[in-house]
Amino acid sequence: MRPLTLLALTTSTAGLCLAAQPAGDIKKPNVVFILADDLGWSELGCYGQQKIKTPNIDRLAREGLRFTNSYSGAPVCAPARTTLMTGLHLGNSPIRGNKEIQPEGQFPIPAEHTLFPQLFQKAGYATAVVGKWGMGPVGSEGDPLKRGFDHFFGYNCQRMAHSYYPPHLWNDDRKIIINPTPVPGRAKSPPDQPVDMATWTGAQHASPLIIEDALRFIDAQAKAQKPFFLYYTPTEPHVSLMPEKEYLDSYPESWDAGAYRGENGYTPQTRPRAAYAAMITGLDAYVGKIMAKLDELGIADNTLIIFTSDNGTTLPGRNSKRWNTGGVDADFFNSTAGLRGFKGSVYEGGIRIPCVMRWPGKIPAGATTDFPTYFPDYAPTLCAAAGIEKPARGDGVNFLPVMLDKGVRPSATRWSGCFPNTADKPPFASANTKCCAET
Template sequence: MTRIFFFLPGLLLFAALATGQTSTGRPNIILIMADDMGYGDLGCYGQPRIRTPHIDALAKNGMRFTRYYTGSTVCAPSREALLTGMHTGHTAIRGNFLTDEKEDPPMPDEKRTIAEILRDAGYHTGLIGKWGLGGEAHGPEKQGFHYSYGYLDQIQAHNYYPPFLYENGRKVTVPEGTYSHHLFVEKTMGFLDQRPKDKPFFLYLPYTIPHGKHVIPDASEYAQEDWPEQYRNYAAMITQLDKDIGRIISKLKEDGLDRNTLIIFTSDNGANPGFAKFFSSNGAFRGHKTTLYEGGIRAPLIACWPGMIKAGQVSEHVTAGWDMLPALCEAAGVQPPAGIDGISFYPTFTGRSGQARHPYLYWEYYTYNYNWNKPDSQLPRNWLDSRAVRFGDWKAVVKSSPRGENAAVELYDLQSDPSETTNVAAQHPDVVRQANAILSSASRPDASYFPYKQK
């Protein structure tokens, strides 16, 4: 009897590892983020032309959110919001920007990311794809990731056949003619094989598909379609991503990890205008990437966790990218840091009561002048392009000029007008006053590059 009792902890640990459970009982977490994929690009969100059966199956087996907003309408600030739990009135990065070194401005080292929080809680952490928050010496290895592979700079990430990528902060040569996304998937499989088996893992997959340039080695999936090549490639890229997500799911099942792994799928911002028109990539919503109308910031969000998230659910809970950090903290049983803007949506996808709600959601977006140093340029290097706030069913948008003049507040009732077709500001001056009060208090003027002050 004593001997059986002595070996019992080891037997339990062996059984847990054999079934994909960690010794702590905490879930593994895989966060997949597409690049420039719109709300309407997936079959489960109404896309009729592009085939996405594996992502659709995630939605069928989990929860699909219809009122999820990205951190921003462009790449870099959206990623910081996601990783730090702060909206763009409080992030360091509030638009895309190129430093004098022709690379992304670095997210400050003191920013605490979800990877750092989970690493310190015993998780093995990895990032494979596009970082977009700083160049050499400012990569994911400095912000809590045990392993990283991919692009550091977002401009480099436009090239799907790069001469080099970065692995754990070191530049590594890529064989000529190699499609970067295929490397990302292979590195993902390697991470799952080589992870410490006695720890839970957090794997962040900010893949670059379907961001431009819109190229893919094999576009035969849509070769029969009488579409311009760019659109065939775009569709093929999304379907390739879908197939690779299917590979990841199959791998989890083979390794006995699927029952104890939370998978979240989303995008960093809305699709570009051409795809919004051709595929209805942004659904029925007005706007696109680089705008703060719904089409620029409304995105797909799917959460799947067998046994924890009831299958086949659709949620209208209003949530945003900066809510991801506290939600993942709660899933992992970790306390989120104080002072963040995010509110966990964990109660919603697990069916628990007590879901807290935001009094408002806030965005600000700075546009970058890529011709700022040309002799005939009369515009600043960047400027506050627009701000937006959602409170209740009201949405206010304010546009600004390069010289700082604000246009009148636009006001939309998203309950009756989700496509933002009718500005009702004149009919609701009291609501406009509420919006202005939020707009005047939601931002801190402490972002070094936004607006950029020429030294």
């Protein structure tokens, strides 16, 4: 894998041309897009993970397609998710940082930017985002109910999503109280006292409520015989280290010689390594619930599932103070498999992400591709898969032919990146390619 900078990443795929791919017999498939939070490149069994158990996602990979060169659109949350939803690379994206708006929510995506779920909604799909949003407060122009989604359930604000025991979640535009005594997402345990996990455990964990809402949405659309687009955005494994007990108990106590006290932000945990693994195994279990629901309803064969992450894993507490966050031990889990960098970095470890897809009868089972993709590619690709109107504006390419193994590969016909020296251009740029400054 040749190294790519984020600038090269965000401009190179805009210059790749794929042959047009007619929808053919693809008729209104359901689409389930699962976006994990801060899941590292090598934290799944199908990507070489040895310690963390992920049987359901591994099954997705066995039954579908695994990407080895899949990239986010940015190394942190809100910008990455905005490049996904708008189909614009970071240079054109309206959101380039995790800017917050008080009292709850992030800077909203401006109304003039069309999100691709709006095109699904326009084409007659039932649409929902269930999990974390982070692209505009309730009632703002970035409210998911105004941006192509019929239904929203979960965290509107990513700051609120720092805790798995928050005071409330949102059900559409209604605030649902789930923890009258919430647990803060960031705090420290006094150094002279033992870590008491009762202090950091609330009455209602948010994740079971979120997955149950996603399953209800699938069930309702199947019964109504309506095609659906589900954007399921769980907060796992984004720290704080607050797994459900059943998953924590599945990992050995011997992994952890001492507690994490919140030294690098987020909440303390007596078993930090086991807790982190448990959060990913819990995430895997939620994916398994979706797969089981599709099987139960008899709609798995007409459903495209995409599983990926918004950016790389969190930096372990050993280097830059700026990016030391939480008690994740990425070294212990070999979370980046040797890639340089972590979340917040534009090195490979910050932006290369796992990605597996399954679409029975369409995507070959057990396949692997080295075709490079990044978040802006999903807007044109998913619209093509559904046979609906594609976005009028975007920086991505339609890689549906790659997914369907049609033997179509990209050809470099132009390069729009600002590389004044020929030697700085990516290796697939032609000799007569001009820099954007020259055009």
